Amino acid sequence: xxxxxxxxxxxxxxVKLDETELPPFLQDVKYxxxxxxxxxxxxxxxxxxxxxxxxxxxxxxxVKKYHVIIDHDSLEKGNPLPYKVCPKCGSxxxxxxxxxxxxxxxxxxxxxxxxxxxSDWSQ
Numbered sequence: 001x002x003x004x005x006x007x008x009x010x011x012x013x014x015v016k017l018d019e020t021e022l023p024p025f026l027q028d029v030k031y032x033x034x035x036x037x038x039x040x041x042x043x044x045x046x047x048x049x050x051x052x053x054x055x056x057x058x059x060x061x062x063v064k065k066y067h068v069i070i071d072h073d074s075l076e077k078g079n080p081l082p083y084k085v086c087p088k089c090g091s092x093x094x095x096x097x098x099x100x101x102x103x104x105x106x107x108x109x110x111x112x113x114x115x116x117x118x119s120d121w122s123q
Contacts, residue, residue: 091115
């Protein structure tokens with residue numbers, strides 16, 4: 001932090017989790033008071049970093065991200081696991097496939113993330 005201060009204008013955004021006093025060298029800096037992960041916390045943090053309010057509220061952002069993760073064309077073609085990216089870690093490195101049971105009356109579909117190990121399956 002000392003190097004950042006010496007180089008110019010560092011971006012320091014303290015986030016107060018409770019009523020503990022900030023250290024003396026941060027007392028003149030504007031801080032964010034954490035309210036437990038509310039929408040207001042998210043807005044404050046984004047505004048503090050970017051200098052502008054986010055274009056979308058949290059729910060809209062989640063819905064947009066859902067459409068990024070799920071391949072709706074694949075879903076319409078009958079793939080019950082239409083993931084484009086891992087819903088746990090966001091990795092695009094997915095391996096999927098299908099297999100038929102020994103009596104050939106059921107088809108099972110599976111998908112697994114090669115980065116975090118998340119997996120899902122469907123019949």
